[in-house]
Amino acid sequence: MTGVHGYARPSVPAEMTVGRILPRFVTPDDVRDLKNRVDPFVRSLDQAVARCKAVPDGVRSGWQAFSKAWRSYFDGEDSWWHTAAQMDQGEAYERDVAKWQDMLTQYQCAPDAPRITPEDGGGDQDSSRWRGTIKTVAVAGAVIAVVLGLRTVLK
Numbered sequence: 001m002t003g004v005h006g007y008a009r010p011s012v013p014a015e016m017t018v019g020r021i022l023p024r025f026v027t028p029d030d031v032r033d034l035k036n037r038v039d040p041f042v043r044s045l046d047q048a049v050a051r052c053k054a055v056p057d058g059v060r061s062g063w064q065a066f067s068k069a070w071r072s073y074f075d076g077e078d079s080w081w082h083t084a085a086q087m088d089q090g091e092a093y094e095r096d097v098a099k100w101q102d103m104l105t106q107y108q109c110a111p112d113a114p115r116i117t118p119e120d121g122g123g124d125q126d127s128s129r130w131r132g133t134i135k136t137v138a139v140a141g142a143v144i145a146v147v148l149g150l151r152t153v154l155k
Contacts, residue, residue: 052109
């Protein structure tokens with residue numbers, strides 16, 4: 001099965017996700033933080049796959065394609081123009097890393113890093129979601145203030 005990023009995706013049951021109600025406001029720094037949080041897990045899996053002889057060639061080449069796609073994403077510029085899309089893509093990689101970790105344990109190939117826990121649901125993420133909502137409301141408030149200010153000046 002081929003994943004979102006064009007690499008062979010591990011065969012793990014698919015999850016249903018519910019869409020966001022409010023739009024999020026993310027910055028390039030948020031994207032860079034996500035990239036820096038996920039990258040050590042990818043590097044650890046790179047080493048685990050290289051070390052483990054039990055990994056079949058197809059799985060190994062699938063991982064190498066995933067890792068190459070991740071490296072391209074990781075090295076890409078964090079732009080204001082595409083931050084939401086970059087964040088969504090990074091979160092998809094993060095979920096996929098968790099699936100790769102699960103799959104590699106089937107071959108008794110344990111990565112050196114602990115299990116990644118994607119931050120897209122529950123627990124401490126609730127406070128992060130509130131921070132994102134607060135950012136969105138603050139930006140919307142600033143836009144409304146500018147519009148009202150211009151309207152007053154133009155009258």
